[in-house]
Amino acid sequence: MIEKKNIALEKAVLIGVVTKAQNEEQSNEYLDELEFLTYTAGGEVSKRFTQKMDMPNPKTFIGTGKMIEVQEYIENNNIGTAIFDDELSSAQERNISKILGCKVLDRTNLILDIFAQRATTSYARTQVELAQCEYLLPRLKGMWTHLERQKGGIGMRGPGETEIETDRRIVRDKIALLKAKIKIIDKQMAVQRGNRGKMVRVALVGYTNVGKSTLMNVISKSDVFAENKLFATLDTTVRKVVIQNLPFLLTDTVGFIRKLPTQLIESFKSTLDEVREADLLLHVVDISHPNFEEHIDSVNKVLGEIDSSNKPTIMVFNKIDAYEAEPFDDDDLVTERTSLHYSLDEWKKTWMNRVGNNALFISALNKKNIDIFKKRIYDEVREIHITRFPYNNFLYPDYSEEE
Known part of the structure; x- marks a missing residue:
């Protein structure tokens, strides 16, 4: 409601x-x-x-x-x-x-x-x-x-x-000016990304209002704006995060939505460069939403459009505290039992079982399973880091729960 x-x-x-x-x-x-x-x-x-x-x-x-x-x-x-x-x-x-x-x-x-x-x-x-x-x-x-x-x-x-009194020519001129302005800013942002060095980059992606910003705040101990509204986060936010003594960059991106306007995908492709250049994607899903599988498909479609569908990805099923299966009466011979009646354990035995180790179940709001989440991210980032810098892998030992 x-x-x-x-x-x-x-x-x-x-x-x-x-x-x-x-x-x-x-x-x-x-x-x-x-x-x-x-x-x-x-x-x-x-x-x-x-x-x-x-x-x-x-x-x-x-x-x-x-x-x-x-x-x-x-x-x-x-x-x-x-x-x-x-x-x-x-x-x-x-x-x-x-x-x-x-x-x-x-x-x-x-x-x-x-x-x-x-x-x-x-x-x-x-x-x-x-x-x-x-x-x-x-x-x-x-x-x-x-x-x-x-x-x-x-x-x-x-x-x-x-622009009420304008004609097509003026609007076309405006479009050309805006595109030129974006090109200049893109170059500046490319320089900024280059100045970040070779730090491992992790990007949060997902449908709008799935809790990406809340998760960002929990992990980075920052104060990114989060609200129970669609598109609460529009500007891309990048934070340096340290788990144990391992640093990496975490990016919170704009949420996707079904029937996303083509104009927005085109104009925001430059913002989504943060996703394209990420080493690891955290695909956050609101598992409490009855149509979360459609949300996953919508996000994957946009990732394909920005050439990011083949990146290493961890599925993060958020809001497990809010998940409720619809009740089902086993004696009911008329009603068909569907996925709406699945418990979380039953969901884990479906297609989620095929993603195996690439699925996590958390509540960012209540910080449930966050330690498991942090350990998994640490292991993934460490693997990428020691591959990139094999000479200093001794600096980052196996993850310990002690902090």
């Missing part, structure tokens, strides 16, 4: 579809995530709408009857924003805006807006602005008429507010 704070939240409705490629269970799961994204962006979901169809309507995404139902609800309940779970074409966005008479966002626009809120460094802000401009470019035609009567809020941060 999402905790509501005593602040004015923007009222929104969510719209999704059930298709041959996306069944009802998947659609509900995506809408759950979209609701969390909406809350993260500063909105409150008043109602969800779903429709079964072979494929989304090319003009209005959903059918005419369902659109009238949404329109009536919006008018009767003073709703300011309609958010669609898939990316809308520029034509769909224009058509829907005319019918509903309110702000219309898609999943991509919502994620970009959250990134605009979360970006704190100049580099992150530049990357987000580039992604927003690239999203904006094909949508310029006719969009300003409905933007003129909107006064900020979700989806309207960043270039959306400042």
Whole structure:
């Protein structure tokens, strides 16, 4: 359940579809995530709408009857924003805006807006602005008429507010300038990475909101911002960590998400250089989430896109303190027992058994099994270090629990 704070939240409705490629269970799961994204962006979901169809309507995404139902609800309940779970074409966005008479966002626009809120460094802000401009470019035609009567809020941060009178040429020029700026910063960051010497580099990767920053704080004894919201961490953080007397660099990266906007993957590829140059990846998974296996697939897909899927990887199943299997009655002859009913021990006997020594089960919040985690990381980093510097391997003996 999402905790509501005593602040004015923007009222929104969510719209999704059930298709041959996306069944009802998947659609509900995506809408759950979209609701969390909406809350993260500063909105409150008043109602969800779903429709079964072979494929989304090319003009209005959903059918005419369902659109009238949404329109009536919006008018009767003073709703300011309609958010669609898939990316809308520029034509769909224009058509829907005319019918509903309110702000219309898609999943991509919502994620970009959250990134605009979360970006704190100049580099992150530049990357987000580039992604927003690239999203904006094909949508310029006719969009300003409905933007003129909107006064900020979700989806309207960043270039959306400042580029209303621009045309495609100006936006293209802006994109070129932002790319040039990122290139300069990339060179500076490459120099910084080079100045770190030959220290072993370990990177935390994973789906958003799986506890990477909390784990970073536990291991590095630092104070990286962590919050129960999606994309709480946007800027890459690097800390020097020492376990026993063995030093290495630990990187906390931006979380991934299903249906991650292409524009963000492209503009943040330079930030993900920290992942590409890592010697070891710690793939953190929220095992308490009912769809954690899909999260793993989404992360692996992005790792493949940045040429990092073959790196040495340890699977770190976090939040074991929050894991609860759904109860199952052995006498129930109708209900099928599925993975939702597995205990942690049963999960360990599934495909997780095949990753063998490359799986750890911890709770970063409660520091459960953290000693086991630290020993495993020490052993892996030590192995990489003595391979790189065989002449000083005597400096790092086998891990001891005594510190």
